[in-house]
Amino acid sequence: MSVPDVPPAPSDQSDQSDPRDSKDLWDAKDTEDELEAASQAARSLQGLSTELTARVPQLLEAMRSVGTGLELHSTLDRICETAAELAGARYAAIGVVDEEGDGLSDFVTYGVTEESAARIGRLPDGRKGLLGALIRHPESVRLADLTADPRFAGFPAHHPPMRTFLGVPIRVQGEIFGNLYLTEKVGGAEFNDYDLHMVRVLATEAGIAIGNARLYEAARQRERWIDGSVAVTTALLSGGDADDALTVVAEQARHLAASAAGMVLLPVAEGGLEIVAVSADDPTQSLGVIIPPESPVIAQLLDGEAVFVNDAASDPRVISKLAARYGPSMLLPLHSGGRVLGALVTPRARGGKQFTEAERTLATQFASQAALALMMAEAQRDRERLAVYEDRDRIARDLHDLVIQRLFATGMMLESAQRTSAVPEVQTGVGRAVDELDVTIQEIRTAIFALQQGPAEAPSGLRTRVLREINMAAVPLGFKPAYRFVGAIDTLVGELTGKNLIAALREALSNAFRHARAARIEVVVDATATMPDGTIGVRLSVADDGVGIPKGGRRSGLRNLKRRAESLGGSSGCEAGIGEGGGAGTTVVWEAPL
Helix, strand or coil: CCCCCCCCCCCCHHHHHHHHHHHCCCCCCCCHHHHHHHHHHHHHHHCCHHHHHHHHHHHHHHHHHHCCCHHHHHHHHHHHHHHHHHHHHEEEEEEEEEECCCCCCEEEEEECCHHHHHHCCCCCCCHHHHHHHHCCCCCCCCCCCCHHHCCCCCCCCCCCCCCCCCEEEEEEHHHHCCCCCEEEHHHHCCCCHHHHHHHHHHHHHHHHHHHHHHHHHHHHHHHHHHHHHHHHHHHHHCCCHHHEEEEEEEHHHHHHHHHEEEEEEEEECCEEEEEEEEEEEHHHHCCCEEEEECCCCHHHHHHCCCCEECCCCCCCCCCCHHHHHHHEEEEEEEECCEEEEEEEEEECCCCCCCHHHHHHHCCCCCCCCHHHHHHHHHHHHHHHHHHHHHHHHHHHHHHHHHHHHHHHHHHHHHHHHHHHCCHHHHHHHHHHHHHHHHHCCCCCCCHHHHHHHHHCCHCCCHHHHHHHHHHHHHHHHHHCCEEEEEEEEHCCCCHHHHHHHHHHHHHHHHHHHHCCCCCEEEEEEEEEEECCCCCCCEEEEEECCCCCCCCHHHCCCHHHHHHHHHHHHCCCCEEEECCCCCCCCEEEEEECCC
8 A cells, every 4th residue: 555755743732842942952853854754754654554554653653752852871761662662572672883883882771670680790792693793784684583593692691581583773874873672572473564664764763863862962071071171270270289280180080081080190200100199989099109111101191192991901001000900091191382291091990881982082182171271370380489589589689788788887887886985885785786786687698598599499408407407406405506597508509518518517516415515506507608729618617605625535526527528628628627625615617619
């Protein structure tokens, strides 16, 4: 019986509440797609019986149901359920072909309970058996007994019995998306030609619905990655702690990639990359781990190449012990402006889904955006440090040009008054005031040099180590020695000379505690001292008001100081000396050339 062209499904009030109507980009299927689907349906129904014609309203309702909604997985669920109802099948499934086209990346079922699915365990991979044959040769298949087909490879344990079978390929924009499988016709009958034709039409509509859902899902996925990039950029440029900002990068990458962990790695001086930020269930096991430079993936990452690993636990390129717990992984360089700042790693658990091409592309773009944000944050911190340095320089100039000059002028006025005064007590008091002004000027100069040091230099600078020794000596002494610094000792004194100076200071303070019985000690470190041969050196002076060194007393400590000085510059101007004892106090001088 010839069947006229099938008109579109009648529009009613319920159709107007279709969820697609609320989305600008996905309001409905294109009119051309609708007409094409209807045209194909009409052509497939030409010449068929009145029985099939009577089922056309059911088919149209099924097509309308399949095209409802835009979320991909729920669309696949709806297609399975609708196909099973349309063909009277007990079970239905859709096998989604992977990107390589030789297996299944997803398997959606209808009719199999959660308990049965849990007992069956692992879903089919589509690489063998009847499902594999339909992937390699996508065509409609109808079988009275699938177990009798030579391509059948058997059911796994706890699988429900199935005999009758109907398989139809699903194409999206001309490419194979997967296959629709129906089994166990209700009542024990076989699937007939009518079922086959109806399911073919439904598969055509399903392809259109899946295409829309995939486009919508891709748009949502891109939106999520863009939002993640914005969050990372905001965190990095907020001026907060750098470690916290890197943790935000790791957290966003883990969330967006649906991975088991997110890690940020930065280069270390000895080579390789160190994990400096981790987002994982147990981050402590990974934090601080160094991936050695001999790992092949490190060379690729430092060259700016992305590395995609199907199974980190078994890949010979990944030699870290951490790899044993992970499967599919993306290792992405953080490079921008020709610089590789580090790497971003997003591993999934062993047995997890492989990353799709779209995920790899989006993750690579995310890493590039994060690297750009890192560079911008670094530049911003440099600008902030420069502003601090400029402000400190201004303060140092003001102290030098204004405060010190005024104090110096005041000292000269006092010295003039001291000379003109005839009262001895006044002369003595003014002399002490002048001495205090000299000490104050030296302290201000020390502050000026401190202002000229960068904050990053202070923790390991010679000035800090000297102060540490003085503070430690204050405990056994019962008082804190006075101290002065002359010159930029942190920048002028080398590391080796600095280590020996600290050792000399420690020895001198120890001698003062054990032997001098002093009530006052003054430490002076002068990086502008003139050596006997006329060169510039550093001079350490430790003076106390103790009992001094008696004649014939032990001088082994002083000999140690002298050997240290001579090891740096020989005997020509590098010496350790003492003031004579007898209650006059002791001054230990240690010098070394710069």
